[in-house]
Amino acid sequence: MKIGIVGANGYGGVELIRYLVNHPYVEIKLLASHSSNGNSIVEQYPHLQGILEMNISELNIEDVKENIDVLFFATPSGVSKELIPQYIEAGIKIIDLSGDLRLQDGSLYEGWYKNTPAPPFALDKAIYGLTELNRELIKEATLVANPGCxxxxxxxxxIPALQHKLIDGNSIVIDGKSGISGAGRKTSATTHYSEINENVKAYKLGKHQHIPEIEQIVSQIGNENITVTFSTHLVPMTRGIMCTMYANLKEPINESKVISLYEDYYKDDYFVRIRKGGTWPATKEVTGSNFCDIGITVDERTNKLIIVAVIDNVVKGAAGQAIQNLNVMYGWDEKTGLQTTPLFP
Incomplete structure (x- = not known):
């Protein structure tokens, strides 16, 4: 398959390159970016010398229609919604890594992203690309909205706790911590080395644009209107996300039983690994990989379920999951091009 990457000069774009150059069934034919038009990708990322030496160009629909089977949009929110409709109409398959197509309700996008939403027909066509949840829908999709990190x-x-009705959905509290690469390559005071080194910052408390995305899916799974408390923090590392979730149990349950339910739920999902009782994952243990590692404990004193989930934010949280969805769309083994061992130490 002939692949194009829009936003190839960003972290998501270059992570797509890292995996796709070793994918046996695809060939990268287009790297596009308005801001880096005319530059070589090696000028942007010297580590690609001898690996992929292509020039970055402007996006042109006629060139895409003639030369590309699948377009990845690794662009900031607000960009892809303006470009994607014409490529949908041209019959190009699209995987969008931005937030433009994740929310089914355009008014929610307008409120949280402070921008006009994508056209309704694009929102209706987009399949939410959490592979482990929507695998069967993704198989038939031509437009996939890749989830946020x-x-x-x-x-x-x-999801397993909600599916098994173990928890009160409206008691969910999520403590999220992310490495700095999640903010993208553009520099700012927030991500400046002297601001973030040896420092941990809370940000966007109660206002993060991923809140409605989380609520949309947990409400569908729980079959009720669920609101969550979601707090986010920047930590001084390059890659990684840790989300620690707390929720009230509906009924007392043994920790080993919960772990067993999770192991059974994800038994056919290679990229989700459930930890044994008494052990919890760390971000370093998934760095550079498409794995999501999950640890679980039951606090019997407070009757709460505590879940710890870690991913690499630019792999499972972006480019890796996008390629996993590509594999599903074309009927290839989901692991194709993604079977890398996490980088450790």
Missing amino acids: YPTATLLGL
Whole structure:
């Protein structure tokens, strides 16, 4: 398959390159970026010398129609919604890594992203690309809205508990911590080295744009209107997300029983790994990989279920999950091109 990457100059774009150059069934034919038009990708990322030496170009629909089978949009929110409709109409398959197509209700996007939403027909056509949840729908999809990084870790941690009706959905509290690469390559005072080194910052408390995305899915799974408390923090590391989730149990349950339910739920999902009782995952243990590791404990004193989920935010939280969805769309083994061992130490 001939692949194009829009937003190839960003962290999500270059992570797509890292995996796709080793994918046996695809060939990268287009790297596009308005801001880096005319530059070589090696000028942007010297580590790609001798691996992929292509020029970055403007996106042109006629070139895409002639040369591309699948377009990945690794662009900031607000960009893809303006471009994608014409490619949908041209019959190009699309995987969008931005937040433009994740929310089914356009008014929610307008309120949380402070921007006009995508056209209704695009929102209706988009399949939410949490692979482990929507695998059967993704098989038939031509437009996939890749989940956000925080929602990926959060939802994979919560879905089995909601499916088995173990927890009160409206008691969910999520404590999220992310490495700095989640903010993208553009520099700011927030991500400046002297601001973040040896420092931990809370940000967007109660206002993070991933809140409605999480609530949309947990409400569907729980079959009720669920609101969550979601707090986010920047920590001084490059890659990684840890989401620790707390929820009230509906009835007392043994910790080993919960772990067993999670193991059974994800038994056919290679990229989700459930920890044994008394052990909890760390971000370093999934760095550079498409794994989501989940640890579980029951606090019997407070009757709460505590779930810890970790991912690499630019792999399972972005590019890796997008490629996993590509594999599902074309009927390839989900692990194709993604079977890398996490980087450790």
